[in-house]
Each structure stands twice: as C-alpha cells, then as structure tokens.
Amino acid sequence: MENVNKIVTLTLLMVVFAASAALAQPETPVSEWSGKTILLVGAHPDDDSRSYGTLSMLRENGNEVYVLLMTTGNVGTKDPDMTRDRLAKIRRGEELRALNEIGIPEENYINLGYTDGMLEFADKEEVARRLVKWYRKIKPDVLFAFDPGYGYQKWLKTDHRRASYLAVDAARASEWRLIFPAQITQDGLEAHLIEEYMFFSGVEEDQNTWVDISGKHADRKFEAVSMHVSQFSSAWNDYNGTDLEAEDLEPEDRKAFLKKMRSRVYDNQKDGTAVEGFRYYKGIPDGIGHRD
Ligand SMILES: [Zn+2]
Numbered sequence: 001m002e003n004v005n006k007i008v009t010l011t012l013l014m015v016v017f018a019a020s021a022a023l024a025q026p027e028t029p030v031s032e033w034s035g036k037t038i039l040l041v042g043a044h045p046d047d048d049s050r051s052y053g054t055l056s057m058l059r060e061n062g063n064e065v066y067v068l069l070m071t072t073g074n075v076g077t078k079d080p081d082m083t084r085d086r087l088a089k090i091r092r093g094e095e096l097r098a099l100n101e102i103g104i105p106e107e108n109y110i111n112l113g114y115t116d117g118m119l120e121f122a123d124k125e126e127v128a129r130r131l132v133k134w135y136r137k138i139k140p141d142v143l144f145a146f147d148p149g150y151g152y153q154k155w156l157k158t159d160h161r162r163a164s165y166l167a168v169d170a171a172r173a174s175e176w177r178l179i180f181p182a183q184i185t186q187d188g189l190e191a192h193l194i195e196e197y198m199f200f201s202g203v204e205e206d207q208n209t210w211v212d213i214s215g216k217h218a219d220r221k222f223e224a225v226s227m228h229v230s231q232f233s234s235a236w237n238d239y240n241g242t243d244l245e246a247e248d249l250e251p252e253d254r255k256a257f258l259k260k261m262r263s264r265v266y267d268n269q270k271d272g273t274a275v276e277g278f279r280y281y282k283g284i285p286d287g288i289g290h291r292d
Contacts, residue, residue, distance in 0.1 A: 026196070026280050030054060030211045034062040039140035041131070041167040043119055043159035045073040045095035045111075046228045050200050051144055052221040053213025053265070054276050056102035060217075066138055067099060068110040070127065070163055075116035077230065078237045084115070087230070093243050094227045101224035110134060119159040124166070129180050131170035136189040143171055143194045147202030147279050151291025154202060171197075172285040197288065199279040207277040210270050218274040222265045226258060233257040 026033075038058055040048050048055065048067050059065045073091035074084040096106055112130055114122050135143075146156055146164035156164055173179040175193040183189045198209070213221060229235050229244045234253045246254050266274050281288055 024280060024282065025209055026282070030198075030209065031057060032061075033058060033142075036063045036141040037139060038063050038065045038142045038144065039135070039138055040065075040067045040144035041163065042067070042069050042146065043071055043163035044076070044116060045069055045091040046098075046225075046231055047146070047160070047163070048144075049098065049221075049225045049228065049264075051198075051276055051278075052098070052102050052224045053217040053274070054198075054211045054278075055104065055144075056217040056220045056224075057211065057213065059103045064108070065104050066108045066110065066140070067095075067104060068112070068131075068134055069095070070112045070119055070166070071114045071116040071159060072111060073116050075118075077239070079235075079239050082239060087239075090230050090239065090243075094230060097245075098224040098227040101227065102220050117159060119162040119166075122162075127166055128170045128173055129183075131166060132174045132180050133183055133187070133189070135170060135174040135194065136183055136192045139190075139192050140194055142196040142198060143167065144198045144200065144278075147199035147206065149289055150202065150206045150279060151289065153289075156201065160201065168285055168288055175285070194285070195282060197279075197281040199281065200276075202279045204277070206279045209278045209280040210275040211278070212273050212275055214274045218265050222262060225264055226261045229257070232260055 036058070038055070040051060040055065042048050047069060055065050055067075072088035073095075074088035077087055092111065095111075096109060099106075099109055112127070114127070119127075145167035146160050147154060148164040148168055154164070155161065171194045175191055177184050177191040184191065226246050229246060229249070230239055233246075233249055233256075235244055235249070241248060246258060249257060268277075269275060270277070
C-alpha cells in the first residue's frame with residue numbers, strides 16, 4: 001500500500017512538474033520587456049506577420065528588433081506571367097513596407113536569399129553557418145521562431161518545418177565556440193547563447209504566453225499585414241502593376257482583402273482581447289523540445 005501511495009505521489013508530482021514546465025511564463029511580462037535584442041527567424045516574407053503586434057510593442061518599448069527570413073518568397077503565386085525575380089522584388093518591397101508600419105527599419109531586415117519552397121533542399125550546414133554568424137553578430141536575447149514541437153515533432157509545411165529546426169539548431173551551434181570556429185578566430189565574433197525563445201505556430205495547447213496587442217499595436221499590425229497584397233488579394237492570381245498597395249486594388253477586391261486582414265488581426269482573441277499566442281521557453285537550446 002505504501003508503495004502504491006509513493007507511486008501515486010510521484011505520478012502527481014510529475015504531472016504538476018510537467019504542467020508547470022508547459023506553463024512557464026516570462027518572469028517579466030513581454031509587455032514590460034525593454035533593452036533586449038530580439039531576433040525573429042522565419043522562412044518567407046510574411047512569416048513574421050503573426051508576431052507583428054508583439055514586435056511593434058517590443059520596438060516601441062526600447063528593444064532592438066531584427067527580422068531574418070531565409071527565402072525571398074519568389075515562388076508563391078498563381079499568376080501565370082510572374083517570374084521568380086520579379087516576385088522576389090515584390091515580396092521584399094511588401095516586407096519592408098510592413099516592417100516600416102511597426103517601426104522596424106530596413107537595416108534590421110536580413111534575407112538569406114534562398115528559393116521559396118526549396119529550403120528543405122538547401123545545404124543545411126551552409127544555412128546553419130550563416131544563421132549562426134548572424135546570431136553571433138546580433139547577439140539576440142530572445143529568438144522568435146516557428147515551434148519545432150514540444151515532446152513531439154510538429155509537421156509544419158516544408159519551408160516552415162526546415163526553418164523551425166534550423167533556427168533552433170543554429171541557436172545550439174552558436175553557443176559552442178568550436179562549432180564554426182573561424183567566425184571566432186578570424187571574424188572576431190564570440191560564441192553566443194540565446195536563452196529565451198518565443199515560438200509561434202505551435203499547437204494551441206502548448207502556448208503559454210499571450211501578448212495583449214489590443215489598441216495601437218493591433219492597429220499597426222493591421223496596417224502591416226495589409227502590405228502583403230501579393231499573397232492575400234487577387235494579385236495572387238494576377239499581379240497587375242508595380243508595388244501594389246491595398247488602395248491600388250479594385251474596390252470589391254480591396255474590401256475583401258482588408259476584411260481578411262482585419263480578421264487575421266482582430267479575431268485572434270483570448271478573453272475578448274486581440275492577442276498573439278506563443279510558447280515561451282527559457283533555458284539552453286537542448287531543452288527546447290523536451291516535455292519533462
Ligand atoms: Zn511562410
């Protein structure tokens with residue numbers, strides 16, 4: 001009987017511990033962060049859009065915010081006349097205009113130039129080396145990235161899947177000075193450990209941090225997401241013009257586009273408030289996927 005009690009107690013302790021690990025919140029609420037360096041890593045122009053409200057808040061509160069995207073987004077279109085080069089330029093313009101809406105300057109935007117849809121097949125060591133170099137240069141305190149999964153592997157679509165692992169694998173490599181050592185011995189950089197993570201696009205039950213973006217940050221997010229005209233309007237099928245913005249669309253199309261963008265921002269709610277949900281993790285990169 002005593003053994004049974006011990007097992008029950010132990011099991012309960014494990015459940016409580018697992019629950020508390022899953023519910024780990026930032027010690028200081030995200031809305032009060034300041035003086036931090038933040039880096040978001042994604043695959044495509046607009047992958048950062050689900051965090052625009054939080055990034056807007058962080059920037060306004062005196063944090064340095066960078067966005068690094070690995071591909072140019074040069075493939076996602078159904079326009080039969082579109083070319084990769086033209087689309088890459090369009091996506092860069094849209095991304096920069098979006099970042100401008102949330103106060104992030106062009107010099108804080110990095111694009112590694114890989115082809116959209118092909119990140120899975122890019123040389124993994126080369127991409128990791130380039131990411132590590134940026135981590136060691138920028139020295140982020142907090143990394144925003146696709147959630148690779150927590151106690152399981154999440155099946156994200158191809159580039160997102162690769163981006164989730166690359167972002168985390170590079171974070172792990174960055175802390176060890178004997179990995180990509182030339183960056184240290186020749187380029188004058190230092191090994192850098194990132195200890196805080198904000199993962200997006202994970203499963204809902206793993207989210208533990210919701211940032212209230214209601215008000216001006218939601219409004220800026222709406223302005224920012226509305227810059228991605230080539231992805232969410234009729235321009236997806238027929239991009240007719242240059243540097244298109246919402247006002248360039250035909251009235252009916254513009255209405256439908258803005259409605260969709262508004263819903264993306266304001267309908268993502270918790271307790272009636274516009275939020276962005278994340279899985280926050282603090283610790284060494286090795287523990288990012290451990291459910292223990
Ligand atoms: Zn994407």
